[in-house]
Amino acid sequence: MPSDVKVKICGLTQSSDVPAAILAGAHYVGFVFYPRSPRNVTLPDAAFMAQSVPAGICRVALTVDATDAELDRLVATVPLDMLQLHGRESPDRVAAIRARFGLPVMKAVGVADEGDLAALSDYSQVADQLLIDAKPTQPDDLPGGNGLAFDWRLIANRRWSVPWMLAGGLNARNVAQAVRMTGAQQVDVSSGVESAPGEKDGPLMRAFVQAARATEQAQG
Numbered sequence: 317m318p319s320d321v322k323v324k325i326c327g328l329t330q331s332s333d334v335p336a337a338i339l340a341g342a343h344y345v346g347f348v349f350y351p352r353s354p355r356n357v358t359l360p361d362a363a364f365m366a367q368s369v370p371a372g373i374c375r376v377a378l379t380v381d382a383t384d385a386e387l388d389r390l391v392a393t394v395p396l397d398m399l400q401l402h403g404r405e406s407p408d409r410v411a412a413i414r415a416r417f418g419l420p421v422m423k424a425v426g427v428a429d430e431g432d433l434a435a436l437s438d439y440s441q442v443a444d445q446l447l448i449d450a451k452p453t454q455p456d457d458l459p460g461g462n463g464l465a466f467d468w469r470l471i472a473n474r475r476w477s478v479p480w481m482l483a484g485g486l487n488a489r490n491v492a493q494a495v496r497m498t499g500a501q502q503v504d505v506s507s508g509v510e511s512a513p514g515e516k517d518g519p520l521m522r523a524f525v526q527a528a529r530a531t532e533q534a535q536g
C-alpha cells in the first residue's frame with residue numbers, strides 16, 4: 317500500500333508548472349524569491365501562479381535573509397500559506413517573522429555532521445516546521461537547491477516537536493531509500509525534478525511523487 321508521504325515541489329517558475337506539480341501529486345508548491353537562484357521569480361509572476369493553486373495545496377514562499385520590507389512586499393503581493401526561511405535567520409528572527417506576518421514558518425537547517433543537529437532542536441522551539449537540508453559545501457553554492465544530499469544516517473530515528481521535511485539532493489531514484497532511512501513523512505525536491513536549472517519536468521515530478529509514496533514506512 318502506498319505511504320502517505322507528503323511532497324513539496326519547490327522552485328516553480330512557469331505558470332504551467334503549477335498544474336503539472338499538482339497533477340503529479342504535490343501537497344506543497346514552492347516559489348523562490350532569491351535573485352541568485354535560477355528559480356527566482358518576480359512578485360507579479362509568483363502572484364499569478366499562486367492564485368491558480370487550488371485550496372488544500374500549501375503555497376510556500378522561500379526567502380533567504382529577507383528584510384521586513386522585502387517580506388512586507390512579498391506578503392502583500394502574493395497569496396501565501398507558509399514562509400520558508402532558507403538563510404541564516406536566528407531563532408529570534410524566526411520568531412519575529414512568525415509574529416509579524418501571522419503565517420506558518422518553516423525554517424531550513426543545513427546538516428553536514430552531528431554538530432549541526434542542535435540547531436534543529438533550537439529552531440523547533442520557534443518554527444512551525446523544520447526543513448532539513450544538506451549544508452552547502454562550496455563558498456559560491458546557493459543556500460539550497462544544489463542537488464546535494466547529506467548523510468541520512470545522521471537523522472535516522474531522531475524526532476522533533478514540530479513536523480519536519482527532508483530535503484537535499486532527492487530524486488525519483490533515491491527518495492524511497494531516504495524516506496526509509498529517516499522516517500520522513502514529508503519530502504522536498506527542487507533540482508531533482510528538473511530537465512535544466514529552473515525548468516521543472518512533468519514526468520520527473522510524477523516519478524518523484526510515486527517513488528516517495530511507494531515506501532513502506534517502519535515509523536512515523
Ligand SMILES: O=C(O)c1ccccc1N[C@@H]1O[C@H](COP(=O)(O)O)[C@@H](O)[C@H]1O
Nearest residue numbers: 326353460461463483484485505506507
Ligand atoms: O531552489 C533554489 O534555488 C534554492 C535557492 C536558495 C535556497 C534554497 C533553494 N532551494 C531549496 O533547497 C532544497 C534542496 O534543493 P534540491 O532538491 O537539492 O535541489 C529544497 O528545500 C529547496 O526548497
